[in-house]
Amino acid sequence: MDLQKSILRKVGEAVTRFKMIREEDRVAVGFSGGKDSFTLLEALLALKKRAPVRFEVCAFTIEQGKFIQPVEPFGEWMRERGVEWTYHVDNPSLRLIAERPGHGCDECSRFRRRAVYQIARRLGANVIAFGHTADDFCEAFLRNAMFTGRISALPPVTWSRERDFRLIRPLLYVTEDLTRAYAEAAAAPVIPCGCSLKTGTVRRSLRDFFAEIERDHPHLKSTLLRAMGNLNPSRLLDLRYFGPDTADDLSPESALPVLDEGFIES
Ligand code: SF4
Numbered sequence: 001m002d003l004q005k006s007i008l009r010k011v012g013e014a015v016t017r018f019k020m021i022r023e024e025d026r027v028a029v030g031f032s033g034g035k036d037s038f039t040l041l042e043a044l045l046a047l048k049k050r051a052p053v054r055f056e057v058c059a060f061t062i063e064q065g066k067f068i069q070p071v072e073p074f075g076e077w078m079r080e081r082g083v084e085w086t087y088h089v090d091n092p093s094l095r096l097i098a099e100r101p102g103h104g105c106d107e108c109s110r111f112r113r114r115a116v117y118q119i120a121r122r123l124g125a126n127v128i129a130f131g132h133t134a135d136d137f138c139e140a141f142l143r144n145a146m147f148t149g150r151i152s153a154l155p156p157v158t159w160s161r162e163r164d165f166r167l168i169r170p171l172l173y174v175t176e177d178l179t180r181a182y183a184e185a186a187a188a189p190v191i192p193c194g195c196s197l198k199t200g201t202v203r204r205s206l207r208d209f210f211a212e213i214e215r216d217h218p219h220l221k222s223t224l225l226r227a228m229g230n231l232n233p234s235r236l237l238d239l240r241y242f243g244p245d246t247a248d249d250l251s252p253e254s255a256l257p258v259l260d261e262g263f264i265e266s
Contacts, residue, residue, distance in 0.1 A: 003182055004046070010173035011043040018156045020168040021047075021127065025055040027168075028125035030116060031085070033061060033074055033191045035183035036131035040171055042186070044129060045081060055127075060086040060119045062112055064093035066193040073189035086123060090115045120165055127166045134175045138224045139206045147202065151236065153228055175221055 015021050029044060031037045044057050061074060071087065078085035093111045096103055120128050132154055141153040157168050171179070183190050214220050233241030 003178065003185060004042075007039060007043055007174055007178055007182060008046055010178075011040075011047060011170045014156065014170050014172045015047065015051075015168075018168070020129075020157050020166075020170055021051070021053060021055050023053045023055070025053075025127045025166075026123070026125045027055055027057050027127040027129050028120045028123050029057060029059040029129045030131065031059040031061045031074070032131065032193065033067065033071060034131070034193065035179045035188065035190050036133050036171060036176065038077075038186070038188040038190065039174065039179040039182045040129060040131040041081075041083065042182070043170065043174075045083070058084040058086075058123050058125065060088060060116075060123065062093070062115045062119070063087065063089040064108065064112060065097045066195055067191050068194050069191045071191055073191070077189060084123075086119055088115060088119050117160060117165065125165070127168060128160075129168050129170055131171055132169045133171045133179060134173055134221050134225055135207075135210070137169075137172055137228065138210065138221045139203060141224060141228060142206055142209075143202060151238075173222075173225065 021027060027044060029037065029041050031041060041057070041059055048055060048057055059078065061071060063071070075085065075087070090111065093108070093115070096107065096111060100107075116128060137153045141151075144150045144152045154169060154172075155167070156172050157166065159166060182188075210220065217223075
């Protein structure tokens with residue numbers, strides 16, 4: 001199927017470019033039960049069959065009390081594919097919901113992160129794969145620039161704090177229109193998390209913003225991803241990335257001759 005080929009090509013590109021998976025790795029896929037994690041798991045299983053390196057794939061799901069339906073269909077899906085799957089009910093997260101139902105994403109993510117490492121350790125994995133997509137990278141990029149004053153998105157590959165797990169995001173070039181189409185075509189038993197149905201969040205506003213601009217500029221996200229890999233620090237304002245003679249270059253005598261006067265108007 002073309003859709004599958006296209007996804008596999010993009011995942012292969014990300015895995016190769018950022019050296020995400022290496023010989024003898026055991027990759028634990030964080031399986032949230034949404035369209036992205038179905039796509040991620042299927043792509044890694046397909047890649048495992050044809051990649052030049054040998055690696056294993058297993059999967060886990062953390063129950064934080066946010067699923068809107070029972071998750072039994074996931075078990076059947078995993079059995080059909082021969083995937084070792086762990087379903088972990090995270091009691092601290094359930095207590096958090098009961099005691100502070102209005103808790104924010106920071107707290108929820110902290111609880112999840114702790115559970116993720118626990119489970120990955122139990123599974124004997126050395127790599128943890130997350131289902132963040134191109135959309136997530138683009139949203140994080142804009143969110144950080146607009147709300148935290150930083151030019152950054154998400155790391156495609158990084159380490160856990162103790163350096164005991166490599167954390168990878170193989171869907172970084174895959175947009176959610178593809179994961180949605182893939183999950184539908186494969187009749188994946190997607191169960192959304194209750195949070196994904198919320199409106200009025202910054203995330204929702206950014207999604208609406210992208211949807212509107214993409215009507216006229218359908219390649220917006222791939223352009224943004226290219227931009228993230230193509231920095232021009234001398235056109236930004238961070239002195240750490242200027243040349244070694246920055247202090248001299250920026251002395252009053254140098255008078256910064258390069259800008260047009262009109263550039264600084266209003
Ligand atoms: S969106 Fe919901 S599940 Fe996701 S981090 Fe926030 S509170 Fe947790």
